[in-house]
Amino acid sequence: PEPQTEPDPTKKTLVILGTGWGSVSLLKKLDTENYNVIVISPRNYFLFTPLLPSCTTGTIEHRSIMEPIRTILRQKRASVKYYEAEASSIDPDRKVVKIFDNSDIRGATAETEVPYDMLVIGVGAENATFGIPGVRENSCFLKEIGDAQLIRKKIMDCVETAAFKDQSPEEIDRLLHMVVVGGGPTGVEFAGELQDFFDEDIRKLIPDISDRFRVTLIEALPNVLPSFSKQLIEYTESTFKEEKIDIMTKTMVKKVTEQTVEAEAIGPDGKKQKIVLPYGLLVWATGNAVRPVVKDLMARIPAQKDSRRGLAVNEYLVVQGTRDIWAVGDCAVAGYAPTAQVAGQEGNFLARLFNNMAKTETLEENIRELSSSLNLKPGNAAEISRAIEDQERQLRRIKDIKPFHYSHQGSLAYIGSDKAVADVSWFNGNFATGGNLTYLFWRSAYLSMCFSTRNRLLVCNDWVKSKLFGRDVSRE
Numbered sequence: 001p002e003p004q005t006e007p008d009p010t011k012k013t014l015v016i017l018g019t020g021w022g023s024v025s026l027l028k029k030l031d032t033e034n035y036n037v038i039v040i041s042p043r044n045y046f047l048f049t050p051l052l053p054s055c056t057t058g059t060i061e062h063r064s065i066m067e068p069i070r071t072i073l074r075q076k077r078a079s080v081k082y083y084e085a086e087a088s089s090i091d092p093d094r095k096v097v098k099i100f101d102n103s104d105i106r107g108a109t110a111e112t113e114v115p116y117d118m119l120v121i122g123v124g125a126e127n128a129t130f131g132i133p134g135v136r137e138n139s140c141f142l143k144e145i146g147d148a149q150l151i152r153k154k155i156m157d158c159v160e161t162a163a164f165k166d167q168s169p170e171e172i173d174r175l176l177h178m179v180v181v182g183g184g185p186t187g188v189e190f191a192g193e194l195q196d197f198f199d200e201d202i203r204k205l206i207p208d209i210s211d212r213f214r215v216t217l218i219e220a221l222p223n224v225l226p227s228f229s230k231q232l233i234e235y236t237e238s239t240f241k242e243e244k245i246d247i248m249t250k251t252m253v254k255k256v257t258e259q260t261v262e263a264e265a266i267g268p269d270g271k272k273q274k275i276v277l278p279y280g281l282l283v284w285a286t287g288n289a290v291r292p293v294v295k296d297l298m299a300r301i302p303a304q305k306d307s308r309r310g311l312a313v314n315e316y317l318v319v320q321g322t323r324d325i326w327a328v329g330d331c332a333v334a335g336y337a338p339t340a341q342v343a344g345q346e347g348n349f350l351a352r353l354f355n356n357m358a359k360t361e362t363l364e365e366n367i368r369e370l371s372s373s374l375n376l377k378p379g380n381a382a383e384i385s386r387a388i389e390d391q392e393r394q395l396r397r398i399k400d401i402k403p404f405h406y407s408h409q410g411s412l413a414y415i416g417s418d419k420a421v422a423d424v425s426w427f428n429g430n431f432a433t434g435g436n437l438t439y440l441f442w443r444s445a446y447l448s449m450c451f452s453t454r455n456r457l458l459v460c461n462d463w464v465k466s467k468l469f470g471r472d473v474s475r476e
């Protein structure tokens with residue numbers, strides 16, 4: 001049967017903000033028949049972020065890692081409303097979310113309010129720039145599909161401009177210098193993909209400039225991939241050396257201009273040194289910052305005044321100092337790293353919690369009705385009492401919901417030239433591995449993590465296509 005489309009006044013309204021890892025994991029497992037569910041997000045698709053670095057060079061085409069939210073919602077038993085909009089503020093006292101349509105085409109109504117009984121905030125995070133001058137104006141980020149498309153276009157623009165007639169050697173060097181700031185997994189994976197693209201495709205197609213291409217990765221800390229084990233950090237650094245990627249550690253970028261990056265490096269003697277690097281493409285990957293809508297809500301809740309990195313939540317992911325508001329993923333501070341793995345598990349947990357809450361309410365209602373019928377039908381007292389006991393037993397079983405517990409499956413990162421690094425949890429231990437076999441493991445793990453069969457097929461197809469025919473270097 002077609003799902004019911006109008007809200008049911010007897011059910012609570014559950015509003016979910018965002019269509020990322022946290023919110024979509026929740027939606028996938030949520031029994032939508034229990035609530036009037038409304039999803040609000042400016043992005044009408046789910047994005048499989050682990051493969052986003054591969055889209056910057058065309059190893060994978062961007063649409064292969066997008067899954068329309070409408071397709072996901074169509075598979076739910078009860079209909080879910082979706083509004084393509086951004087939440088601009090949340091009023092926890094009036095229990096409303098203010099939303100606005102920030103897309104190119106807007107109707108006469110582009111701003112309105114959505115009331116909620118229960119609210120889940122899964123809006124993720126924005127790019128951190130630490131207020132460093134020139135970053136927003138001159139660099140590319142790597143968080144959304146549009147970012148990957150822009151990088152892909154700019155790489156080819158730099159290459160074609162470097163190959164322009166009578167270009168001076170200094171200008172060729174600048175244009176072909178690709179600088180990545182931030183040695184976390186995003187920066188490392190992107191640098192690896194970039195070097196692959198150059199070695200496997202551009203070098204063959206435009207051999208006359210091939211000696212001049214350089215990738216530099218800048219990291220403020222003493223090493224890259226700080227969250228990985230020491231052995232894998234060393235393996236990554238030595239692989240990058242072989243791939244001819246320059247790593248500059250203990251180097252903090254302080255300023256960015258249209259053509260240069262200015263940084264302060266701490267030398268082996270402990271002395272600070274100013275460095276100026278001319279660049280053609282600059283990719284900024286220095287982690288997460290809190291979104292304005294989350295900052296605004298935090299300012300309204302006294303219990304959040306000491307929280308800096310996002311909404312502090314309790315062990316059931318309830319936003320501290322609120323009722324009926326939960327937070328998942330990168331916008332929540334639950335004591336875990338801001339990863340897809342954590343966001344996904346948090347979303348699954350909330351789905352279980354909400355499914356249980358709805359069942360609890362139904363059972364409690366049944367018990368109330370049975371208890372009142374005890375007085376009306378004294379002849380059936382024994383039978384009714386047995387039914388009450390049965391409902392109470394069921395209630396005790398499901399009411400005992402354990403708090404959220406994150407189970408770490410391991411960390412994986414691609415480092416270029418068909419090699420990956422993995423810190424994998426194995427039974428109660430941990431083991432670290434790197435190399436070509438790990439790359440196969442990386443590929444199969446990510447393939448199995450893809451949300452739909454359609455995406456799996458598309459990603460496989462892209463891998464085969466780029467291996468057989470090379471990446472497409474046309475600049476769109």
Ligand code: FAD
Pocket residue numbers: 017018019020021022023040041042043049050051052053085086087088122123124125142143186291293328329330331338339340341342343412
């Ligand atoms: P997101 O997935 O970022 O989703 C946020 C959603 O909220 C989006 O739909 C957005 O459009 C929407 N939104 C934004 N603002 C608003 C608003 N005002 N109102 C309503 N909706 C809004 N993690 C791993 O574990 N493994 C990996 O391999 C991995 N690779 C990564 C590679 C890259 C390049 C990047 C950038 C991240 C990677 N991560 C990885 C981290 C992972 O992507 C994040 O931790 C994860 O996306 C967080 O999920 P989320 O649901 O909190 O936010």
Ligand code: NAD
Pocket residue numbers: 050132181182183184185186187189218219220221226227251252253254285286287288337338339340411412413414
């Ligand atoms: P990150 O926070 O992990 O790393 C950012 C790095 O930038 C830090 O090492 C920091 O020291 C450095 N930095 C900050 N300011 C700097 C400056 N001015 N100059 C030079 N360096 C500076 O950020 P990320 O890599 O974007 O990752 C964000 C989250 O997403 C993390 O939790 C990460 O684990 C997750 N992620 C995971 C994967 C994966 O598992 N393969 C891939 C991408 C992202």
